[in-house]
Amino acid sequence: MDSQELLSLCRRRGFLWPAYDIYGGFAGFYDYGPLGAALKSNIEEHWRRLYVHEEGFQELVCPLIAPEPVFEASGHLDAFADMYVECEGCGETHRADHLAAGMHDNPASLSEEELGKLLGDNGVKCPSCGGALTPPRRFNLMFKTPVGAGSAKPGYLRPETAQGMFVNFSQVYRYGREKLPVGAVQIGRAFRNEISPRQGLLRLREFSLMEAEVFFHPERKTWPRYDRVKDEKLPLLPDGGSVGEMSLSDAVGKGVIANEALAYFIWLTLRFASEIGLDRRRVRFRQHARDEMAHYASDCWDFEAETGYGWVELVGVADRGCYDVQAHLRHSGADLTAFEPFDEPREATEEVVRPRFDVMGKLFKGRTKAIAEELSKLSPEEVRGTEEVGVVVGDEVFKVPSSCFEVASATRKVAGEKFVPHVIEPAYGVDRILYCLLEHAYRKDGDYVTLSLKGSVAPIKAGVFPLMARDGLDGVAMEIRETLAVAGIAAYFDDAGSIGRRYARMDEVGTPCCVTIDYQTKEDGTVTLRDRDTKEQKRVEGERVAAAVAEAVARSSPAASGGGM
RNA sequence: GCGGCUGUAGUCUAGCGGUUAGGACUGAAGCUUCCCAAGCUUUAAGCCCGGGUUCGAAUCCCGGCAGCCGCACCA
Structure with a gap:
């Protein structure tokens, strides 16, 4: 499919568009319009239902700005930065630590000066043209901002929501009645000063994350509901292997997935993806290669979806060991440990x-x-x-x-004994998920476009139309729209243009059903209910319209507590 | 950040140094007992920004911004 066509629809119909357009745009920033905002909020709400309501995670809302020591501890201040050298001849930039590969065990750990000396001593020249290189320059991907006036303290916009949960481990542990495993989640904005934002919503400088941090006893990484789903199949692409369906218990048993908890949250990710409407046939879990993984992670799986841009990472599920909590414990001096009584x-x-x-x-x-x-x-x-x-x-x-x-x-x-908990982190990129959802829902028949969104996430659940905007039909339609609104169903009244055009408008924005009021309504009080995907119509009693719409929406959504895929 | 290509209404597009920038779709107002983008009337809306060349620039040149593709990057 053509991503330009989809982006054009998104702009035309009010899903999303590049931000600050009247000032020439601002790369890496997008606005969500009315439909995009509703879709995003529905995705987040569904995620919240799974993680907070079903699995019992604690939701936190932490500040977007954090003081410097947080990122000294997390390693972002040093490690979330790349060192560049520029060629004085051709202007090409190169990763300084890449050029030093083989000259040092871990070039990325060196300071600018040390790395510059290393490159100089080894006579490294520009790989493109052989020209002389500038000294290494560090580019940190975090946005820095002074906090307070005068001798202000440096603050940083968070590059992930995770740190807010790590630093709050003690509160989470205590609120959870001092039991493990315990989990916290956060839904919110994060910021990364990408060098080159690309591909619309897939590489933003300001974006939304839904992150969960699950704290475990290091030797007991499982989850209460694991047994319930251990025979479900997962599309796995293990490091060095090929894609295949494997059950959770097989994957854990054969050591493909490191532990039961990791397997459970991989499965939960698949369940979430399926319930919001990603195409099961175009998703997979790809295991990170050893050298791709952050140095502290022991196992990491990316949930990927296939799009017009290729396979895109939507979610990362990683076993981060004790790294993060340990780092904050050391750096802050706070006792971020859990306690386990002996028998x-x-x-x-x-x-x-x-x-x-x-x-x-x-x-x-x-x-x-x-x-x-x-x-x-x-x-x-x-x-x-x-x-x-x-x-x-x-x-x-x-x-x-x-x-x-x-x-x-x-x-x-x-x-x-006291111990530092281990952490398993499922981290979801909302904007990417939203984009992939639109791609996977996009259907085109000739010039006729339908977004086949699940009822659970569709921004508008029902269109309400008078067949003609006269003879009192429009008044009845307005009443029905209000009835639906009061019942909590997002409904959209439209009396403009031909009935076919109105159906088409709703199909294009993914509305699962439409209610039409016609002349028969005046005789027997029934209305027609039209299904987006089948185009079929049936008559329902006017009094039942809210229930009938709710059923139709639920039909294109999974059962609320359904565990199956 | 580098290189290549590109920027005309909300969308798609015509234009190739010279009238008032043309069309289609969409939008809005109206007519039509109108169930799948129907028809008719009316109407709104555009040359990415800034310089330069020229009597004259949407068109040529330079810079910026933005987009696409490739490289790099994606802790």
């Missing part, structure tokens, strides 16, 4: 420095308590065999003779 409390015996208050009291009088406290913090190794130990309390240094303490073994009851 039986254990007794741990360890050696400690125990102050002898009877001896100390005489020597240090009123300072005894403070000195003893400091003394207890020392390890047995530090005091063993010494005659005297220096202890600092405030500004004072006290010389404490060894008679004041002893090294004794103490028995402590340990109820359980």
Whole structure:
């Protein structure tokens, strides 16, 4: 299909268009119009239904701007940047770390200066023309903005919503009654200063993400509902293999997918995709190659859809290990751990420095308590065999003779252990999903275009038309539209042009059914209900119209709690 | 960021240095008992932006912006 045709429809009918058009446009930014906004919101609402309502994830709304330390910890400040050199001869730019491949174990980890020296020492020239190269220049893909006036602190627009959930692990864990696994989600905007945005909605500088972070005990990566779906089939493209259908349990059993939890969220992604209307025959899960994966991930699967642009990544489901939480724990000093009680409390015996208050009291009088406290913090190794130990309390240094303490073994009851949780992250790109949905729904018969959107996501659920805008038919139609609106069904009144033209307008924006009021309505109160995909019509009682429309919409949608594909 | 191609109403397009930029579809108003983009009347809407060449520029040249394709990039 021709993506230009689809984009033209999107603009014509009010789905979306390039932003700031009257000022010449702004690459990488798009506006959603009334239909696009409704479609986007329906997609997000369906996702929320699955993750928040069914699976019990906690939804958070975190700020779009975060202070610098967050991204120092996450690694975005260093790693979410590319180093470039430019050729002084031909002007071509090259990835500096790529040019240094083979000269260093990990060129990307070097500073600009170090990398520049490395390239210079090895006499690297422009691969295109052999010209001299500029020193490496760093281009960070995050948008930076000062926060506050004066000596403002640097802030960054978030490049993903994930960090907001990692830094809030303790709140999520506590709200979840201190049980694992526990999950948080966030739906919202993220920003990346792409060097070259392309392909419409597929590479934006400002875009929407739906991300979930599921926190696990490192050795128990499964999910309560896994057993229910373990025999379902997944279209998998394993690293180094070819596409094939495989059940979850086979994939986990054969080690194709690293664990049950990862398999479950891969399946949930397929369920979501299918329920909003992506074509099951044009999607697959592609496993990242070892060298493609972020260094901290242990397994990662991209959910891809086939489009006019080729296979496009819509969702990434990755096992990120303990990397993110660990990073914030170290960087912030906060205790971002989970606690697991042992079946039986254990007794741990360890050696400690125990102050002898009877001896100390005489020597240090009123300072005894403070000195003893400091003394207890020392390890047995530090005091063993010494005659005297220096202890600092405030500004004072006290010389404490060894008679004041002893090294004794103490028995402590340990109820359980603390650990840094592992994270599995399903991350969905809303704009890409929306675009692919439109492509997969696009049907063309001659010049006649129909968007075969699922009722669950269709921006308008029903068109309501008087056959003629006269003889009171229009009044009846307006009442019916209002009845539908009150019942929560997005309905669109149209009395302009021929009836065929009005059906065509609705077909082109993916409206699943239309209600038409004709002269028979005046006689027996029935209206016709017309189906978008079959073009079939049937008469229904006027009083039943809301229920009948709801049924028709549901027919082109999956059952609310349906687990099957 | 580099190279190639391209930019005319909401959409698709005619134009090739010289009248008032033409058409189709769409939109709006109206007529027509009108169930699948029907017909008729009326009507709105355009040369991406900025410089230059020229008596005269949608047209030629330069720059910018945007789009498409390829390269690069996509933690």
